[in-house]
Every structure is written in structure tokens, then in C-alpha cells.
Amino acid sequence: MTVTTNQRPRGGYLDRPQSSSLADVLDIILDKGLVIDAYVRVSLVGIEVLTIDARIVIASVDTYLRFAEATNRLDLAQTGGKDLPEMIEGMSEGGARGKTSGALSGIKEALTSGSDDDEEDEDERPARKRQPASKSSSARRRQRRSSSEEDS
Amino acid sequence: MSAGTGVAERADVGDVPDTLYYLYGVTHAGTKLPDVDGVGAMRPRLVESDGLALLAGDVPPGITVATRENLLAHGHLLDAVAQRSTVLPMRFGMLVEDLDAVSADMLTARRDEYLAQLDELDGAVQFSLRATYDEDVVLAEILAEDDEIRQLNEATRGAPEEAMRAERVRLGELVVTAFGAKRPADAEAVLDRARSVARAVVARASGAPAAVVDAALLVDRERADELEEQLERLARELAPRIRLRLVGPQAPYDFVAD
Numbered sequence: 001m002t003v004t005t006n007q008r009p010r011g012g013y014l015d016r017p018q019s020s021s022l023a024d025v026l027d028i029i030l031d032k033g034l035v036i037d038a039y040v041r042v043s044l045v046g047i048e049v050l051t052i053d054a055r056i057v058i059a060s061v062d063t064y065l066r067f068a069e070a071t072n073r074l075d076l077a078q079t080g081g082k083d084l085p086e087m088i089e090g091m092s093e094g095g096a097r098g099k100t101s102g103a104l105s106g107i108k109e110a111l112t113s114g115s116d117d118d119e120e121d122e123d124e125r126p127a128r129k130r131q132p133a134s135k136s137s138s139a140r141r142r143q144r145r146s147s148s149e150e151d152s
Numbered sequence: 153m154s155a156g157t158g159v160a161e162r163a164d165v166g167d168v169p170d171t172l173y174y175l176y177g178v179t180h181a182g183t184k185l186p187d188v189d190g191v192g193a194m195r196p197r198l199v200e201s202d203g204l205a206l207l208a209g210d211v212p213p214g215i216t217v218a219t220r221e222n223l224l225a226h227g228h229l230l231d232a233v234a235q236r237s238t239v240l241p242m243r244f245g246m247l248v249e250d251l252d253a254v255s256a257d258m259l260t261a262r263r264d265e266y267l268a269q270l271d272e273l274d275g276a277v278q279f280s281l282r283a284t285y286d287e288d289v290v291l292a293e294i295l296a297e298d299d300e301i302r303q304l305n306e307a308t309r310g311a312p313e314e315a316m317r318a319e320r321v322r323l324g325e326l327v328v329t330a331f332g333a334k335r336p337a338d339a340e341a342v343l344d345r346a347r348s349v350a351r352a353v354v355a356r357a358s359g360a361p362a363a364v365v366d367a368a369l370l371v372d373r374e375r376a377d378e379l380e381e382q383l384e385r386l387a388r389e390l391a392p393r394i395r396l397r398l399v400g401p402q403a404p405y406d407f408v409a410d
Contacts, residue, residue, distance in 0.1 A: 013388045024399045028406070034178065034240055036242070036246060064322075065324055072309045
């Protein structure tokens with residue numbers, strides 16, 4: 001296998017996307033960067049709450065159950081028997097990759113596009129738009145919270 | 153987060169003007185802008201004041217800012233600017249009604265601060281590096297190392313889905329903890345390599361069990377290729393346990409002070 005750094009994103013071991021996905025930018029541009037308080041007319045409350053929710057979900061009973069399932073599924077005879085070079089070939093182009101990173105970005109994408117939909121139904125001005133978004137996000141939060149209370 | 157809430161409350165008060173402007177960041181006056189649209193599919197421009205400039209754009213009346221398209225547009229525009237110029241990116245969602253007033257207030261009042269930050273970041277871009285465990289490989293490792301996990305796995309394996317819920321939760325919790333125990337050493341190895349090329353490295357918080365480390369790297373533009381080569385080499389060394397994903401160049405979000 002010939003690997004050159006110009007030959008991206010495929011061919012190398014480093015995952016090197018040409019442009020950033022929503023999951024790549026979401027954490028950064030909602031949490032980082034200069035802020036001004038005065039004059040701002042738009043609210044992102046809906047989106048902010050949703051990304052916090054996504055983080056809470058990570059450390060939940062659901063996560064534990066998912067890892068229990070993954071452990072149960074693991075075929076020890078197969079995985080344990082392989083040596084490293086074989087494993088590398090086996091995992092090329094993501095088989096397992098989709099599972100983890102996909103799960104997290106899946107949550108985020110669902111949440112973000114969900115809040116899009118809520119807001120696109122409204123045709124009014126930004127200041128009034130947040131209301132449906134934050135309403136729906138707190139509804140979602142309630143749902144999630146109650147289900148995790150049952151769990152624990 | 154608290155800033156966002158305060159803003160929300162304010163927005164409920166008073167009437168909303170028809171014309172709004174979206175703010176992307178602060179840069180030097182005269183910065184050459186890329187051929188890229190921003191939020192609301194509108195072309196951004198510079199509002200200059202005494203050597204500094206707000207990177208701002210008109211937005212259509214009644215725009216819904218918080219959409220997937222606009223999130224991506226904000227990020228892509230600032231990253232495109234950062235390819236060649238130094239820009240202090242603003243957080244997503246800064247919408248203002250009076251550009252001249254904001255320009256006067258921000259650029260005048262905080263001029264020294266912004267100039268110092270631009271100077272400090274001169275010549276550098278940000279990259280985001282994410283290292284993730286390959287779940288199956290590391291799970292096999294964990295099973296081999298931990299008796300309790302192995303026993304719980306054998307006990308719950310093949311049992312009907314609803315059965316042994318407490319044991320399953322315990323198994324998952326132990327596995328997640330075991331990932332956490334491996335993380336510091338692996339994260340440090342990745343950060344060490346990043347530090348060998350980067351001007352500065354900031355590790356971000358990440359709660360995902362299979363995450364090793366998520367870091368922002370401030371890198372000299374001339375060393376971007378070197379960074380990629382180093383990380384390609386590291387990715388080869390760490391395979392198949394750990395995968396590396398490198399995104400950038402980006403605007404230096406993680407290296408601007410609030």
C-alpha cells in the first residue's frame with residue numbers, strides 16, 4: 001500500500017475530510033469565539049439546550065446498555081485471533097467507524113435539523129422565532145429526562 | 153450559555169427592526185475576502201474603522217438564523233477567510249441592527265485588545281484533531297484485562313434482551329469506566345505529537361466513551377503540511393486501536409479570548 005499525504009482523504013490512516021461537517025463545526029461555533037452581548041437580536045437558546053442534551057445523553061443508562069450490547073456482540077475468537085496487520089485491513093474505510101462517531105453526530109444532526117423544522121414553520125421575525133424552538137427543545141428535554149429517571 | 157439566555161430575554165422586548173446584520177468576526181481592515189457566501193446566502197463585507205474591521209453581512213428580513221445551512225455557512229466562511237488572513241471568529245448567531253454603532257463600540261472600545269489578539273494569531277490557523285478508540289479493538293482489550301467484565305459479559309450474553317438489565321447496565325458502566333482508565337495515557341501520546349508541530353494545543357472536553365481526545369491546534373500556516381505528515385505517521389502507529397481525524401484549516405475559534 002502506497003501512502004502519500006497528498007492522496008487524501010483515502011489511502012492514508014489519517015481521516016482527513018476536505019470540508020468540515022455539521023458535527024465538526026457545531027461544538028466549535030456554538031461554544032467558542034468572540035461574543036458581544038449588546039445589540040444581539042437573535043437567540044440560539046433552542047440549539048444550545050439541544051447540544052447540552054446531546055452531551056448529557058452520552059453518560060446515560062442508554063449508553064451503558066449500548067456498550068453492554070457491543071461487548072456481548074464482540075466475537076472474541078475472531079478479534080483475539082487476528083494480529084495487527086490483518087485488523088488494519090479489516091477496518092479500512094470505516095466498518096466500525098460509522099458506529100461510534102455516527103451515533104454522536106447522528107444525535108446532533110437530528111437535533112439541529114429538528115429545530116430547523118420547528119422554525120421554518122414560522123415565518124415571523126427572529127425575535128419571535130425562538131419561542132417554538134425552545135418550547136420544543138424543553139419538551140424533548142422533559143421526555144429524555146423522564147425516561148432516564150425511570151432508568152435509574 | 154448564560155450570555156445566550158440573557159440575549160434571549162432581551163430579544164422579547166421591543167420591536168424588531170427590518171434590517172439586521174450578521175456578524176462573523178473581527179479582522180484587519182483591508183483583509184481580502186474569499187468568494188464565499190455566508191449566512192442567509194448573502195455575501196459578507198468589511199465594516200472598517202481605524203485599521204480594524206468587522207466582518208459582517210446583510211441578512212434577508214425575517215431570516216431564521218438558527219438553521220443547519222447557516223451553521224455550516226458561518227463555519228465555512230470564517231474558515232475560508234482564515235486560510236489566508238487572520239480573523240477573530242465570533243460565536244454563531246450574532247445578529248445586530250446597527251452596524252455603525254457596533255463598529256464604533258466594539259472596534260473603538262476594544263481596539264487594543266483585538267489588535268493584540270490578531271497579532272498573536274498572525275500567521276497561524278487552527279486545526280481540530282479528534283482521536284477515537286476503535287470500539288471493537290479496545291473492547292477486546294478490556295475483556296482480556298478485566299475479570300469482572302468478562303464474567304458479566306458471559307452472564308448476559310445470549311440472555312433475552314429484557315433479562316438481566318441490572319447486570320447489563322453494570323457491564324456497560326464498567327466498560328465505559330475502563331475506556332476512561334485508558335484515556336489519559338493515550339490522549340497524552342496524541343497531544344504530545346500535536347505539540348511537536350503546533351504553536352499551541354488546547355484539549356476540549358468530550359464526554360463520549362470512545363473518545364480519546366478532542367483538541368484544537370494552533371499551527372503556523374507554513375507548518376500545516378508537516379502537521380499532516382506527523383499525524384499521518386501517528387495514525388499509522390496507533391492503528392487499529394485509535395483513529396485520528398484532522399479537520400482544518402479553520403478560523404482560530406479556540407484561541408480567541410471571550
